[in-house]
Amino acid sequence: QDVHLIDVREPDEYKEGHIPTAANLPLSVLPDALGWSEEDFKAKFGFDMPPKDQNVVFYCRSGVRSTHASEAAQKGGWMKIHNYKGSWLDWQNQGATRNT
Numbered sequence: 666q667d668v669h670l671i672d673v674r675e676p677d678e679y680k681e682g683h684i685p686t687a688a689n690l691p692l693s694v695l696p697d698a699l700g701w702s703e704e705d706f707k708a709k710f711g712f713d714m715p716p717k718d719q720n721v722v723f724y725c726r727s728g729v730r731s732t733h734a735s736e737a738a739q740k741g742g743w744m745k746i747h748n749y750k751g752s753w754l755d756w757q758n759q760g761a762t763r764n765t
Contacts, residue, residue: 669715673725673734674753682763684724684756688712692730699741717743724749724756 672679672687679689690698690710698706699714706714715721721743723731728750735748749755756763 668720668722670722670724671715671734672753673723673730678726682753682757684753685762685764687724687764690734692725692734695734696737696741699738699743715743717741718745720745720747722747722749724752726753728752 670684670687672683672689673692673695674683674689675691675693676689679687683689688710698709701709701714703714721738723734723738723746725731725734728748731748731750731752735746738746751758
């Protein structure tokens with residue numbers, strides 16, 4: 666089953682480093698963007714909107730913004746939402762690989 670990993674930090678933070686395979690959907694636009702058409706969503710963000718029945722994992726820097734993103738997605742009808750509570754700080758502390 667597919668898992669969609671979404672970084673909800675701002676684009677400049679994402680460009681400084683992110684978890685491999687993560688797509689960027691900033692929290693500042695996420696609540697509105699989840700209501701867009703699939704075509705508009707892909708045109709703006711460069712990836713397909715995750716289907717509402719697939720696993721979506723949100724992360725940010727420390728887990729605060731990803732908590733808000735998780736709540737917004739659940740309100741929007743996404744059923745399999747997960748929050749990476751440690752987020753980017755945890756990923757870095759574990760010495761894991763990153764993309765820039």
